[in-house]
Amino acid sequence: MRVSVQSDDFDLAAELRGFGRATNTGATVTFTGLVRDDTGQLDHMEIEHYPGMCETAIAKIAEDACARWSLTDCLVIHRYGALKVGEQIMMVATAGRHRVEAFEAAEFLMDYLKSRAPFWKKEVSKDGKSTDWVRAKNSDEDALKRW
Amino acid sequence: MRVSVQSDDFDLAAELRGFGRATNTGATVTFTGLVRDDTGQLDHMEIEHYPGMCETAIAKIAEDACARWSLTDCLVIHRYGALKVGEQIMMVATAGRHRVEAFEAAEFLMDYLKSRAPFWKKEVSKDGKSTDWVRAKNSDEDALKRW
Amino acid sequence: MITVVYFAWVRERIGVPREEIDTKAATVMDLVSELTARDPRYALAFSDLDSLRVALDQELSYFDAPLAGVGEVAFFPPMTGG
């Protein structure tokens, strides 16, 4: 298991080298979140984080996932700082015996990171005039109920 | 969208370079299936395929996924031939606006590839004496009902 | 003449991956009956149709489907891709 909270970009390829390569791994799943621009107006996203609590909260979520799905490997990387449109925000990777375990664990990680990892996103428009904090959705909190 | 049926191994990293990199992509999901050995007795797996029908069937499944979840990108690679323990069997990658779309599309692809793509797996033990065709599970067919 | 192809244990039981069959069978089921009567290898391969699948010209089909216009029939066990 590995958890990293960092401002630097990551290379999915490099991060996955050797990931989950145990003989009892049958499936690996990765998720990558990117800065999306729906309107053509977005310049970048500022991701604020709570140093210390981020690492602790993510490690706890990842440990829960490892135990619950008997994962053979688990990785979470989350960035902070100013991220341009198209940049990678974060990734998770899970390795397990079967596909269902790897998929479920990755979705569990994402649902919990969304609502329980102390990050906040602010969208900054190209003209610099509009700055909006991304609001948490009720559906994000509801998503936790399935686990 | 890209579909490949091949005997050669693939490099997840290389395959993902530039994958889904549109400004309206917010999430990418990958799945990789590996030859797993639960008992310590497995030497390799032989994957037989139906040339021609494989490509057509996978392309149809991928097109369905692209349309249904408005994917911004979609990739399926499936290997055939003799694959040792730990080797990569296949991968799918999906890119969409939100995480739910990317996850659902990847699971849909996996469920359909499992039961509708003409591949058959035979397990060959280390002593060469035991050769078993992997049986389809009822649960695999049932998995299609959720879509 | 119709091309018939076999995969996995169906292929192993019949002993060849592909053959040309001179037949007037109207449906897949007729073809199965004709082959079963021909040799015990086919009888063994076709003994449990519930565990078999059929494709006509590389598309999944059914045992009661007509063979008119079909160039290639494939018999195989349930697929195990992924």
Add this chain to the structure above:
Amino acid sequence: MITVVYFAWVRERIGVPREEIDTKAATVMDLVSELTARDPRYALAFSDLDSLRVALDQELSYFDAPLAGVGEVAFFPPMTGG
């Protein structure tokens, strides 16, 4: 003395990311009331507690939780990670 930290729009409204507060507040709610009475900036930040979360020593907690033994209190909006 207790360290109080703010994030996102809570930080923006209060104007500082962190401060040391000399307080005898027994619970988080007491601390909120004390700050709210002190300056309109706090009143604005704490006007809708339903849209706020609190962490004590970097663990999510509740507004009625006691502050005894706590070194760091954090106020922030619902998190938007991932």
